Amino acid sequence: MATIDDVLAKIDANQTAALDRLFSLLSIPSVSTDPARAADCLRAADWLVGELKGLGFEISRRETDGKPMVVGHAKGARRDAPHVLFYGHYDVQPAEPLELWEKPPFEPRLVDAPTGQRIVGRGACDDKGQLMTFVEACRAFRETGGLPCDVSVLFEGEEEIGSPSLPGFMAKNAKELKADVMLVCDTAMWDRATPAITTMLRGLLYEEVILRGANRDLHSGLFGGAAINPIRVLSRILADLHDENGAVTLPGFYEGVDELPEEIAAQWRELDFNEEAFLADVGLSAPAGEKGRSVLEMIWSRPTCEINGIVGGFTGEGSKTVLPAEARAKVSFRLVGRQNPDKISQSFRDFVEERLPADVKAEFIGHASSPAISVATKSEALRRARRALESEWSKPALLIGSGGSIPIVGAFKRELNMDALLIGFSLDDDRAHSPNEKYERSSFHKGARSWARILAALAA
Amino acid sequence: MATIDDVLAKIDANQTAALDRLFSLLSIPSVSTDPARAADCLRAADWLVGELKGLGFEISRRETDGKPMVVGHAKGARRDAPHVLFYGHYDVQPAEPLELWEKPPFEPRLVDAPTGQRIVGRGACDDKGQLMTFVEACRAFRETGGLPCDVSVLFEGEEEIGSPSLPGFMAKNAKELKADVMLVCDTAMWDRATPAITTMLRGLLYEEVILRGANRDLHSGLFGGAAINPIRVLSRILADLHDENGAVTLPGFYEGVDELPEEIAAQWRELDFNEEAFLADVGLSAPAGEKGRSVLEMIWSRPTCEINGIVGGFTGEGSKTVLPAEARAKVSFRLVGRQNPDKISQSFRDFVEERLPADVKAEFIGHASSPAISVATKSEALRRARRALESEWSKPALLIGSGGSIPIVGAFKRELNMDALLIGFSLDDDRAHSPNEKYERSSFHKGARSWARILAALAA
Numbered sequence A, B: 001m002a003t004i005d006d007v008l009a010k011i012d013a014n015q016t017a018a019l020d021r022l023f024s025l026l027s028i029p030s031v032s033t034d035p036a037r038a039a040d041c042l043r044a045a046d047w048l049v050g051e052l053k054g055l056g057f058e059i060s061r062r063e064t065d066g067k068p069m070v071v072g073h074a075k076g077a078r079r080d081a082p083h084v085l086f087y088g089h090y091d092v093q094p095a096e097p098l099e100l101w102e103k104p105p106f107e108p109r110l111v112d113a114p115t116g117q118r119i120v121g122r123g124a125c126d127d128k129g130q131l132m133t134f135v136e137a138c139r140a141f142r143e144t145g146g147l148p149c150d151v152s153v154l155f156e157g158e159e160e161i162g163s164p165s166l167p168g169f170m171a172k173n174a175k176e177l178k179a180d181v182m183l184v185c186d187t188a189m190w191d192r193a194t195p196a197i198t199t200m201l202r203g204l205l206y207e208e209v210i211l212r213g214a215n216r217d218l219h220s221g222l223f224g225g226a227a228i229n230p231i232r233v234l235s236r237i238l239a240d241l242h243d244e245n246g247a248v249t250l251p252g253f254y255e256g257v258d259e260l261p262e263e264i265a266a267q268w269r270e271l272d273f274n275e276e277a278f279l280a281d282v283g284l285s286a287p288a289g290e291k292g293r294s295v296l297e298m299i300w301s302r303p304t305c306e307i308n309g310i311v312g313g314f315t316g317e318g319s320k321t322v323l324p325a326e327a328r329a330k331v332s333f334r335l336v337g338r339q340n341p342d343k344i345s346q347s348f349r350d351f352v353e354e355r356l357p358a359d360v361k362a363e364f365i366g367h368a369s370s371p372a373i374s375v376a377t378k379s380e381a382l383r384r385a386r387r388a389l390e391s392e393w394s395k396p397a398l399l400i401g402s403g404g405s406i407p408i409v410g411a412f413k414r415e416l417n418m419d420a421l422l423i424g425f426s427l428d429d430d431r432a433h434s435p436n437e438k439y440e441r442s443s444f445h446k447g448a449r450s451w452a453r454i455l456a457a458l459a460a
Helices: A004-013 A015-026 A035-053 A128-143 A166-172 A230-240 A262-270 A275-280 A295-301 A341-354 A380-393 A407-416 A441-459 B004-013 B015-026 B035-053 B128-143 B166-172 B230-240 B262-270 B275-280 B295-301 B341-354 B380-393 B407-416 B441-459
Strands: A058-062 A069-074 A084-089 A109-113 A116-120 A151-156 A181-184 A196-201 A203-212 A304-313 A326-335 A361-370 A398-402 A419-423 A438-440 B058-062 B069-074 B084-089 B109-113 B116-120 B151-156 B181-184 B196-201 B203-212 B304-313 B326-335 B361-370 B398-402 B419-423 B438-440
Touching (some): A004 A015, A015 A116, A015 A441, A035 A058, A035 A128, A035 A151, A084 A128, A116 A441, A128 A151, A128 A441, A166 A407, A203 A341, A203 A407, A230 A304, A230 A341, A230 B230, A304 B230, A326 A341, A326 A361, A341 A361, A361 A407, A380 A419, B004 B015, B004 B441, B015 B128, B035 B058, B035 B128, B084 B128, B116 B441, B128 B151, B166 B407, B181 B407, B181 B441, B203 B341, B230 B304, B230 B326, B262 B295, B275 B295, B326 B361, B361 B407, B380 B419, B380 B441, B438 B441
Parallel strands (some): A084 A151, A084 A181, B084 B151, B181 B419, B196 B398
Antiparallel strands (some): A069 A151, A304 A326, A304 B304, B058 B069, B069 B151, B109 B116, B196 B419, B203 B326, B203 B361, B304 B326
């Protein structure tokens, strides 16, 4: 049987072809939220089926009410080794605003930067680039004799829209999906040189509210003063969502939010996290969250309320004296601890309704709802994975939190009692969800090497 | 010389051809605020030049830094009669949102309604239909022997964007534009059966504010809580613009705003204005302006602050967990009395700046700025025009206010000491600035007849 060094050498030798494979996947605009991209989502799913079939997986596209899942299985050399299930998602965020991209978002390319080459394109990092690090590790094993343990994969196409089809699919296919450890590659490194395992993830509640007043847009001269303006009403409501200390004012919002345990707080204090540099990188200087909290708390362990989008009235160039009939906003909440997304959704809707003046009606659309997640920090799998990461990066892997949300991790814990290892290689400046998203070529290369070492370590 | 009955008979006989002429003008999408429609604005100007040339006017397109003016002159039979200058505008508001139009906005058509036929299309009322009532009156005189008095016309193409080129053009061409009376057809009737002369017009200040935070759109999971959200800042500022009684909170805003003189207040109380019906027509039930004011005060004699548009972040279908770098709003103020638009612009900008947290910068764009206008109510010309309107409509013409703004009227008073007669035939339900804008066919027909009577009365 091949040694781990053989496998790593194969990954090194495969780099050019590996990039070509990733670029094929990146060039498919699989934007799950956009109905016009439905066929592209299917293409991305089929691409993965083809790719993994070539690696010896028994794999197929599995239909759901939404985007299909891709599920596959391959046997490994050691039957007594733990069986892993790798999860990733083939859907991406919308690329808008397109005018801010230096090159078209679905024409991936390599760009030279002072810190090395970068892969640029929508999904380069989130999650196609990350997902392919694992696939390339599997390829290297395959090409040097075979996988060290049983590997299953689950790729979904609705992660960016809150994974609506996942609970039903899991319930129906629980036995098939059950494994010993779940592996996820959708998180960040601590920094360019330091690997990390994410053990706390915030949940997400995403709501849209539409306020309607008059039965049509009005002339602000002829009706201004007398007719209610839904933008004004919406502004007032959105302004009320935070108090002067940056805390969220929804009744009951902080139920289930605990103070950080002292042991974790102490560990975070020891991280050499530079608040100034973190903010300066995106052009900011002052933390904007709850007063008296550190930036790491704000983004890892405290809940938030953000207005993700707002629109109403005339938004074109120039001026139009319209008094609009409608205004809408998208509002999302990052959740922590035992915050209950259903209760907070209700609290938000009540909050809006209570503030509506005469003649204004509200409509609500729920886009996503998932609670926060904590991963066990003392498991044998985690211990082995940390060691494997340290071998690759020559630095200990840190245990960190993440402000993002990966709902599936909670679902697998609840439904199948599977613990997850959240290991990813993105960097804070990867512009996930933003124009000119990128993934470091080193993340892609050493990410694949890391997974090879982790699989070997788990099977050892 | 022909009698007024001959002229009126000619207008009646011309109706079908008159509609064809109006439809030609309505089919030109002369949207002044849209750079892509610049050539269409020129086409509309040229169309008017051709039309008036055919009526014996010495007329031409006159270039400005913006859209051209159209200026023409024609001699009348009576040299001792007052010389009138008619003002109208050939530009129109944007037609968006297009999906709310039953038919394309620039394909004008006649529609049957219980109250009679309607002309439907962008500009049908504001101001192409109104403007053409005067042109058709001139045609009828021309075809029955000639105009009764000297007539000049001034058509501009920037009324809907605040007439930026007008002050300079007036200053340069003061002598040519000077006349005895200015006539404007851009206002409303009291109701379907009752003509009106508008003697109070609100001014307009139109500002755009753009707030910028981070140097790019951010992932709300990775940065939410720590990074400032410009939509949240903007919402708070916009919410602060009104107090709980509906009054505008800008410092100094009400300087120069007088209580309505008792004589006018008494006259307005006698108008059979139905607040409930006025609001019900647009789907509303409660007046939304300053507490303790009547709806007529709110729309005619009180200043307002309206948010005409707002946009920021992700506004497409579905969800995107973005924390946006930018948010913008268009905010306009209707002004009355001696309110100073420059001072209020400064007050607004200070108000915004004072409320900006660290890391948020504001940019401002001024789109329009004009003070309120009052027209003399005791002139001989007004007396004659009222009589002429009464002859046509068999009801006395009311003296009313209007919430809209026609900046040129103030400019002509200030610069050339010309009083204006604001006489128009639109109705409150004409949907000016809204989808499916219309003009009653009876307004178009009897409007032309009204102008014929007014010209004859002024020249008598």
